[in-house]
Amino acid sequence: MTAPRIDRIRCDNPSPMTLQGTITHVLGGARQVVIVDPGPADHPEHREAVAAAVAGREVSTILVTHRHGDHTGAAAEFARRFDAPVRGADPSWCLAAGGGHDDGHDGARGPSGAVDAVDAPAPLTDGERLAVDGAALVVIPTPGHTSDSVSFWIPDDPSDVDGAGGGAMLTGDTVLGAGTTMLDHPDGTLTDYLASLERLRAHGAARLLPAHGPERESLAAVVDDYLAHRRERLDQVRGLLAAHGQDLDAVALGRLIYGEDSGLPAGVTTKIAAAQLDHLHRIGER
Structure with a gap:
């Protein structure tokens, strides 16, 4: 495995909370990709831009960094469109490939708060390595913005286990490319958030790829x-x-x-x- 190509597709949903818009990442190699943070619902132009970045390659997995709707709104539709599972740290955002289309489900949250889906995949776990054509992604729980927030480290060298070699870090809303992050308290806590920042600091040589704002060369500096x-x-x-x-x-x-x-x-x-x-x-x- 080698460092993957990473495309950043920004949705046209600017606001004080989303800055210039929510960014979907598509990463992988010539045959297969992973989509990180599908984006909000009701933005067909964004969905088509993501599909253009996929460019006919197989989507192995759709990942969400946390539960907020500007990141998860298009998850069920993408699960159907690309016949790929959705995974997050919260089981409520784990959805079987196809988005439940076999029995007419739409992937929406039911009364219990769980996504109505058959054979949903397991939640993401700390340190889990996800392999995709041309890439390795390492799951790093980074709660604080929300309790289910995760980041994804993409090492340039897949044999790198401690982050010293750099690579890239997809941080969702945990660290932004501009401004600071609001904690969705009480679900997100400052105690967790400070610990998450310290954990990300151990990967400070990586470049920062946030879900809002521009990418930054040094995760450590931010x-x-x-x-x-x-x-x-x-x-x-x-x-x-x-x-x-x-x-x-x-x-x-x-x-x-x-x-x-x-x-x-x-x-x-x-x-x-x-x-x-x-x-x-x-x-x-x-």
Whole structure:
């Protein structure tokens, strides 16, 4: 196996949360590919652009980095179109090849929250190596943005086991190409997120291929900036708690951090503040 060709296809779904749009990755060799993060539903132009990148090659697997709809919305349709299984860390996003078309299922979530599918594949596991024509992908759980977030390391040399040789890291929403990541608290926690950043730091020689924003040459440089930002924010929160009292709640803390005219919805600033307070509680500071 050798380093694969990697195509990055950006969906036209820009927003404050998706930046310029959600990026689908298609990677592999001359005969076979893997699709990572199919993209949102109801964007036929994006689906056709991904199909053009596949270019008639076999799709061995469709992978999702986490559960958010701008990454998973087209998963069931792609499972049908390419007759390929969908896999993620959460069993709810594991779907049999064909998307359940044999019995009329559409791959939608049922009342239990699970995807209605027959013979769904197993969830992704820590350290699992996925082989595809011309590529090896290593699964690295990176919870924090969501509890089911994973990244995929693609070594240039498939014999590389520790990341020293570089390669590429597909980070989903865990690390972005611009700006910082919002944690979907309480599902995602800052405690998990800091540990995930440290784990990615061990692969710092890799180039960064995020699901939002431009690719970056150094994963380490971006992760270092992220860690510094999170530590500075925690120090700010500690100072605000000292000044305003330990009973300060997430709503009030969010206003103090971002101000009344931040432009961010109140629910977002509250969620960010709640993640900070939760982390301080977990490490015994509250």
